[in-house]
Amino acid sequence: MQKLVFVIIFISVSFSYADEIIGSLAILNFQESSVISNDKFKEYSRGIDDISKMDNITILDSIQIVEALNTLDYTKNIHELFNSPDDAGKLGKYLHVDYLMMGNVNLDSIGFHLSSKIISSRSSSVVSVIDVYLEDVFSLISLESQIAMWELLGKNTPGFLKQERINALPKNGELIVEAKTPLGAMWRSAVLPGWGQFYSEKRNTGIAFPSLEGLLASLLLYNVSKYNTSVENMNKFSSLYHSSTNEEDIINYRNGSKMYWKQHIDANNAMILLAKSAGVIWAINAIHAYMIAPRPKANLYGPDPPDSPSIIKSVSEFLSE
Amino acid sequence: MKSQKSIYLFIFLTLLISQSCETFELELDNPIDTIANEEADVFPPALTLYPLTIEASVNEQFTVSLFIVKPDTTLAGIHARLYYDVSNMVPDTITPGILFTNDGVVTPLFTNDISEGQIDINVFYLGDQFSYVDQTGHVADIYFSALTASTSDITIDSTESELVTPADQVIPLKGVRGSTVIIQ
Numbered sequence: 232m233q234k235l236v237f238v239i240i241f242i243s244v245s246f247s248y249a250d251e252i253i254g255s256l257a258i259l260n261f262q263e264s265s266v267i268s269n270d271k272f273k274e275y276s277r278g279i280d281d282i283s284k285m286d287n288i289t290i291l292d293s294i295q296i297v298e299a300l301n302t303l304d305y306t307k308n309i310h311e312l313f314n315s316p317d318d319a320g321k322l323g324k325y326l327h328v329d330y331l332m333m334g335n336v337n338l339d340s341i342g343f344h345l346s347s348k349i350i351s352s353r354s355s356s357v358v359s360v361i362d363v364y365l366e367d368v369f370s371l372i373s374l375e376s377q378i379a380m381w382e383l384l385g386k387n388t389p390g391f392l393k394q395e396r397i398n399a400l401p402k403n404g405e406l407i408v409e410a411k412t413p414l415g416a417m418w419r420s421a422v423l424p425g426w427g428q429f430y431s432e433k434r435n436t437g438i439a440f441p442s443l444e445g446l447l448a449s450l451l452l453y454n455v456s457k458y459n460t461s462v463e464n465m466n467k468f469s470s471l472y473h474s475s476t477n478e479e480d481i482i483n484y485r486n487g488s489k490m491y492w493k494q495h496i497d498a499n500n501a502m503i504l505l506a507k508s509a510g511v512i513w514a515i516n517a518i519h520a521y522m523i524a525p526r527p528k529a530n531l532y533g534p535d536p537p538d539s540p541s542i543i544k545s546v547s548e549f550l551s552e
Numbered sequence: 553m554k555s556q557k558s559i560y561l562f563i564f565l566t567l568l569i570s571q572s573c574e575t576f577e578l579e580l581d582n583p584i585d586t587i588a589n590e591e592a593d594v595f596p597p598a599l600t601l602y603p604l605t606i607e608a609s610v611n612e613q614f615t616v617s618l619f620i621v622k623p624d625t626t627l628a629g630i631h632a633r634l635y636y637d638v639s640n641m642v643p644d645t646i647t648p649g650i651l652f653t654n655d656g657v658v659t660p661l662f663t664n665d666i667s668e669g670q671i672d673i674n675v676f677y678l679g680d681q682f683s684y685v686d687q688t689g690h691v692a693d694i695y696f697s698a699l700t701a702s703t704s705d706i707t708i709d710s711t712e713s714e715l716v717t718p719a720d721q722v723i724p725l726k727g728v729r730g731s732t733v734i735i736q
Contacts, residue, residue, distance in 0.1 A: 465576070469578065472580055473582055473603075475582070475584075476602060476617065476690060478584060478688040478689075482585075485580055485588075488578060489578065492578040495575065495576065499573060499574075502573065503573065
């Protein structure tokens with residue numbers, strides 16, 4: 232029976248863990264705010280279409296985004312979503328996706344600045360960022376013209392120019408790193424059952440584990456009280472038994488002593504069982520917290536669509552092509 | 553703060569459980585209890601001394617009571633022979649118990665003879681009284697004075713002791729239990 236319970240728990244936990252392996256991504260496509268001119272829009276749309284063919288990716292246009300935000304009673308400007316990871320996280324949860332990807336173009340002190348982010352729905356934290364400055368692109372054009380001169384002359388391009396080209400290209404986005412970690416969830420649940428689950432925003436199990444522990448603790452305390460009462464009564468009856476010289480009283484005190492002795496053994500066995508169960512569930516709760524905690528997804532975009540580049544390909548690769 | 557509380561709770565529960573996990577053996581051994589006697593291979597009808605262990609100080613007086621356990625027949629008299637260590641204790645007085653006197657209502661013939669290390673107690677209903685007892689009960693109290701620090705036994709001689717029915721038949725005694733006296 233105990234084995235069966237463990238198998239059921241293990242399978243349940245495994246399923247909940249397996250559910251986390253592959254992620255899903257929603258791309259917020261604010262087309263009307265894009266700096267891309269109408270002439271170039273066709274190219275941009277073709278790129279978006281290719282991406283939309285990927286299994287785990289959903290692309291939302293402005294109308295869909297506004298509709299979703301209205302349902303969430305989001306009253307701010309939709310472009311502010313870019314700088315509000317908490318609201319983005321809520322939107323991600325509403326859309327049932329693991330991550331949200333969005334981009335924004337700003338004019339700051341350096342120049343035009345393209346910033347793209349991936350935000351985790353679970354932890355509402357920025358898990359990957361890529362920044363590209365238009366200034367860098369202009370520098371790259373100048374550099375490319377120098378390289379082109381060397382190539383027109385049929386000479387080998389000097390190494391320093393090649394190195395400058397590498398340096399000038401925008402770098403890959405940072406690796407996806409969740410602000411909330413499995414270890415963070417595990418130690419929290421090890422200290423207080425359910426805390427790690429709440430930390431990972433798994434409220435149902437976050438309530439279930441402490442409730443179960445609370446129930447076991449209550450039963451444990453009840454049995455502790457029963458044990459103490461039984462021992463007290465057993466000692467009382469045993470003392471009366473030994474001090475009595477009346478045959479009838481002796482029989483009654485013997486029976487009483489035996490009854491309370493059995494009760495104290497039963498209560499003790501129950502306490503051991505409950506303590507062990509509480510310990511096992513405490514450990515399962517910590518392991519569960521580790522398993523369900525936010526972690527970078529192994530495959531955000533699913534299998535590559537035919538004849539289409541991976542969206543994880545770096546900007547530098549796009550530009551160098 | 554939350555984690556500190558839970559650590560205190562954990563320590564409290566651990567202490568509570570570790571303290572509570574102790575189980576006790578139940579030792580029920582009263583020489584007047586038939587079950588306890590049977591567990592000690594003493595079968596009824598038996599003559600036993602109560603209590604099984606007596607602790608006394610030097611020059612202190614202590615009492616040993618003589619009991620008949622489960623005669624399961626009518627008894628008109630008992631003869632009990634006890635042995636004790638003369639170097640450690642000395643008997644002072646011997647008084648009849650409530651079984652044969654029926655708590656003072658009847659007056660049986662009650663005699664005792666104390667010689668070196670040996671006590672003979674006789675309790676008999678006289679012929680014209682036509683009385684008998686048939687249950688477990690208190691036969692006599694023997695008052696001793698402790699002499700020297702020691703541990704010794706007061707024993708009952710099963711061959712010399714006997715139970716007698718109103719028809720003057722001797723019933724064989726199946727068991728006896730003595731007492732251990734610890735003088736400090």
